[in-house]
Amino acid sequence: MRRLCSLSSGFNARRSAAAILACCLTSVSQVSAATCKQIETRPDEWIRTSVDALVRTARGAYEDDRGQKAYERTVDTIVAAIGRCRLDRDEGFRSRYREFLDYLSVVSLDREPDHELGFNVPDKQYFAETSRYVAIPEFLLTPQFLRSVSRFEKLKEAKLLLRQLNAQRAPSDRLTFFSYESRHLGTPDNDNSFWRLLIVVPGNQAQQLPEKWVQFGISDPRARAHVRNVSVVSAVPGPDGTTNVYFKDYFRTYRRDGSITVKGRWELGEGDDNCVQCHKSGVLPIFPVNGSVSADEETAVLAVNQRFLTYSAPRFDRYLDATKFGPGLGSTDWPELERRYAPDFDNSVVGKSIGCALCHQPNRLGSLNWPMDRKIISSFIKGGKMPLGYDLQTFERAELYRKLIQDYFAIDDSKPGVLKAWLLGRLRQHA
Ligand code: HEC
Numbered sequence: 001m002r003r004l005c006s007l008s009s010g011f012n013a014r015r016s017a018a019a020i021l022a023c024c025l026t027s028v029s030q031v032s033a034a035t036c037k038q039i040e041t042r043p044d045e046w047i048r049t050s051v052d053a054l055v056r057t058a059r060g061a062y063e064d065d066r067g068q069k070a071y072e073r074t075v076d077t078i079v080a081a082i083g084r085c086r087l088d089r090d091e092g093f094r095s096r097y098r099e100f101l102d103y104l105s106v107v108s109l110d111r112e113p114d115h116e117l118g119f120n121v122p123d124k125q126y127f128a129e130t131s132r133y134v135a136i137p138e139f140l141l142t143p144q145f146l147r148s149v150s151r152f153e154k155l156k157e158a159k160l161l162l163r164q165l166n167a168q169r170a171p172s173d174r175l176t177f178f179s180y181e182s183r184h185l186g187t188p189d190n191d192n193s194f195w196r197l198l199i200v201v202p203g204n205q206a207q208q209l210p211e212k213w214v215q216f217g218i219s220d221p222r223a224r225a226h227v228r229n230v231s232v233v234s235a236v237p238g239p240d241g242t243t244n245v246y247f248k249d250y251f252r253t254y255r256r257d258g259s260i261t262v263k264g265r266w267e268l269g270e271g272d273d274n275c276v277q278c279h280k281s282g283v284l285p286i287f288p289v290n291g292s293v294s295a296d297e298e299t300a301v302l303a304v305n306q307r308f309l310t311y312s313a314p315r316f317d318r319y320l321d322a323t324k325f326g327p328g329l330g331s332t333d334w335p336e337l338e339r340r341y342a343p344d345f346d347n348s349v350v351g352k353s354i355g356c357a358l359c360h361q362p363n364r365l366g367s368l369n370w371p372m373d374r375k376i377i378s379s380f381i382k383g384g385k386m387p388l389g390y391d392l393q394t395f396e397r398a399e400l401y402r403k404l405i406q407d408y409f410a411i412d413d414s415k416p417g418v419l420k421a422w423l424l425g426r427l428r429q430h431a
């Protein structure tokens with residue numbers, strides 16, 4: 001099961017799906033048609049066709065969920081060729097096409113059935129090894145608390161319980177919490193459920209205790225069906241100012257006798273998601289639906305987003321090397337990528353604001369690279385949050401978004417976009 005961002009379908013979406021389907025079919029067959037002999041004798045040609053197919057179908061999947069299958073087929077086809085022809089064992093090939101091989105090694109992880117999280121160990125092993133970081137604190141699992149978070153109408157009770165807990169905790173140890181409506185996605189068990197109660201449980205740097213962001217899905221006002229999901233993202237200080245981030249989803253089970261139990265979603269056989277594809281920055285800031293947070297909880301939203309900023313340089317421990325996904329949106333500081341726009345664009349406010357990777361890069365907030373989520377990217381730009389420090393008008397935001405996406409996914413040989421240039425090893429001198 002996939003966690004899906006809510007989609008608004010329209011003419012554009014449908015049109016792009018048809019276009020994607022038409023072009024990927026030819027490119028995929030080109031990729032698969034190559035024999036090992038052909039690849040060995042003309043590796044550059046195979047790499048170029050593969051990169052074009054990969055980037056084109058990735059863009060299709062970014063723009064429309066219906067493009068996902070074509071993208072996955074492309075990944076599978078390329079990975080199969082790499083394996084069949086033992087390309088990754090060939091020293092010469094490896095050093096020449098390092099970025100390409102590295103990239104495929106990470107984007108193909110969640111194509112394996114027992115790697116739904118997209119990490120380099122099976123999901124089972126990940127959860128076994130990281131359980132101490134992502135366990136839900138006991139005080140959020142008492143029958144009384146679980147009952148109070150089972151309905152929107154009872155949220156007041158839940159918050160009262162949290163305030164009582166806070167009264168007994170030292171100031172630095174107090175929980176920060178608020179409820180809000182997500183503008184981005186439903187819960188894994190209900191695509192149409194947008195309400196959340198988020199509780200940030202402070203960690204302890206000295207004791208290497210993780211800071212936990214525990215989020216309960218809350219059923220809509222007056223809804224009869226219960227929401228099952230509870231998610232945890234935890235942040236643990238790593239070496240050299242990095243932050244290791246760990247993930248886990250849980251599902252609640254509502255029993256006839258009124259009792260509520262909580263168990264890992266994966267352990268219950270309810271599937272899992274590739275968290276990192278949306279959580280590039282590890283923990284994500286909260287950008288709720290306007291007006292969904294009550295006035296007395298606005299400061300809590302500010303406080304958690306402030307806390308988010310203290311986790312620099314997100315890492316996923318030894319489970320994923322996110323640098324293999326390459327640079328992200330708005331990476332402009334490579335000679336290969338410079339001066340791709342008309343001079344009047346570069347001097348415009350939109351042109352000047354395109355350098356997202358100044359902040360969204362591995363040592364700050366993590367790169368916004370494919371696989372990534374369209375809803376989140378467009379919401380932060382069009383919703384007025386990004387780029388930080390620029391006051392753009394609505395039409396400028398639309399223009400910026402369009403340019404950013406084009407600039408990342410472009411496959412023109414003369415002006416390759418960020419992803420293609422990276423995969424072809426053309427950004428190396430600077431890396
Ligand atoms: C489709 C994109 C997407 C996927 C996949 C995803 N998340 Fe999130 N998640 C978000 C967004 C966006 C937010 C920020 C709140 C909001 O806008 O809904 C968020 C917020 C959270 C939060 C609240 C703390 C924070 O980071 O803001 C938790 C906990 C969480 N996610 C856990 C998970 C776990 C665990 C997984 C994988 C099993 C996962 N998420 C997969 C999009 C996603």
Ligand code: HEC
Pocket residue numbers: 278280281284285286287305306308309329330353354355356357358359360365366368376377380381385386387388389400404
């Ligand atoms: C000067 C630094 C800076 C620049 C430049 C910048 N951002 Fe951000 N970005 C931030 C900060 C800080 C946050 C957290 C905001 C919050 O608390 O809501 C953020 C959050 C985000 C998020 C949500 C978190 C995540 O990692 O997914 C997205 C998406 C995003 N920015 C996209 C962009 C895009 C696209 C651009 C370029 C057009 C951009 N940003 C430019 C600093 C920056």
